[in-house]
Amino acid sequence: MLAKLRRFAERALIGDSVPALVRWGKLVPPSLVRSIQLGAFGEMVRYAARHQKFFGRKLREKGIDPGRVRRPEDLGDVFTTPEDLLRLPPEDFLCREPQVVFETTGTSGSPKRVYFGYDELEFAGRYEAAGLYQNGVRPGDRVVCTFDAGYWISGWVSFFACKQIGVFCSAIGKPRPEDFYSRLGGYRYNVIMADPTWLVSLSEIAEKRGVYPIKVIFAAGDRMTRAYRDYVERVWNAPVVLGYGSTEAGGGVGMECLRRDGYHLDEFNFLFETLDRDANGYGELVVTTLSRRTMPLVRYRTRDVTRFIEDRCACGITLRRVAPVKGRRDEMVVMGAGNMHPEIFEKVLDGVEGISDVWQVAVRQEGVRDVLEFRLELTNGVNPSAVEALVRKNLEARYPEVWANHLCGMYRIDFRFSPPGTHERGRKPKRLVDERKE
Ligand SMILES: [Zn+2]
Structure with missing residues (x-):
């Protein structure tokens, strides 16, 4: 019975229409998803061991027999890191002749390059299509992608x-918002x-x-704060x-459903782990690509910190x-205030009037004391001491445990104000930096 279900599932995953794929996303029991994932994981490991210089070399160094690898833990501390992609030539990762290349935008330095085949791009589109379909996109709609x-x-x-759903699509790069409007x-x-x-x-x-009538808006999750989202939703309804x-x-490994409570993961094409x-x-998300053959990544460390939500979602997707x-x-940054993530400061600065959205928080050192320095651009001549007072108040109210460490002298809080346009702008400016000496 399970074998039969599995054959049906495998056909739905590769061959059926997008609506059929979405139906499967609700029917397929998590245990079957896991079993399909582990089967594909084993195959991927054996494929990469044969065809990818980087991975083959790692396995030899650690004396791991790819034929015996059943689950991620069997690979011990074998990972692929962003630094590996930067340091080594693409040939070390390529398993077959590529047809397309894309670059990542790092916070600093040179970009990472990732190669694909045409078929792989189209196939990635199929799973994004399932996400769009589940969120209400249908033929007859008109999608603009900027x-x-x-x-x-x-x-x-x-x-x-959009091609997979058969929906109208303009993918037009990023025009100036006023030109697009x-x-x-x-x-x-x-x-x-x-x-x-x-x-x-x-x-x-x-x-x-x-405004014009808009059905649904999709955004890349990175840096979409609660305040941004509320504002955009309110304007467009x-x-x-x-x-x-x-x-x-x-491209995508996960997308929210309309409940908007976490990203449903594409567990058919990726295997996910969280580390440490x-x-x-909460731990670092580690991703293994299961269906790519041009430049597969085995246990790629995304550096993103998140956690699994194990409860079944009310939308029905398993x-x-x-x-x-x-x-x-x-x-x-680990410091006197605790384990600090940029997200903490996003929340602390949320709703503070008179500062630009390009800010940075630095952890400095003065003697043996950590200093948390807020570097803010003042936009409309607001009184800096009012901003300071509000930031302190927000920190106290929103992160009492971080504030408690301040009260008992674990660190000092400082402010540095500058006029708008002072801070470096880019796709991903670093929001939290550690400037303490080793
Ligand atoms: Zn859901």
């Missing part, structure tokens, strides 16, 4: 996703896919000049659904969810 073009993958995968009504777009900050700018224009992914993962979990289950990313592991 993710950055260039070497950025999201626009392509979204385009293929004048086309919104003309082309009758009713589904928008975009970056959080771009969406906020577009919404500001629409708030003044009028439409839900904002977030996706989670990266270039390394080949804390008491609340796929597991992860919580919104709490921060980057390489942005986490």
